[in-house]
Amino acid sequence: MSEVMDEGPFFHGTKADLRVGELLTAGNRSNYRPDVVMNHIYFTALRDGAGLAAELAVGEGAPRVYVVEPTGPFEDDPNVTDKKFPGNPTRSYRSREPLRIVGEVDDWTRLTPEALRAWRDRLAAIRADERGEIIN
Structure with a gap:
């Protein structure tokens, strides 16, 4: 595991209704490949x-x-770092240890229905492509 120098703050997006203090843990199914835990x-x-x-x-x-x-x-999340983007411009990370919920924000940019449909179409194509591997 490489040392990461990002101080945050950090965010996690989900449709789960969670409370401050709860822990998010590994071991859930991938949003991109539901057959992968x-x-x-x-x-x-x-x-x-x-x-x-x-x-x-x-x-x-609700998101x-x-x-x-x-x-x-x-x-760094190896699924996007260097594999898809040089460096880590998405500032995406992963951990085997839990993440603690410390708050919720509602001032993030929402996708238009058209943009959301385009992203879902891209995900469907990834799911259909057997080569669309996830580095787990």
């Missing part, structure tokens, strides 16, 4: 990035963006 919990230092993740998350609840605090070491 994730070994990490993912988060970002970009509020709107977490908003995108919230809008794309599985489930019927929510939580301010989170890592409880242990974390690393």
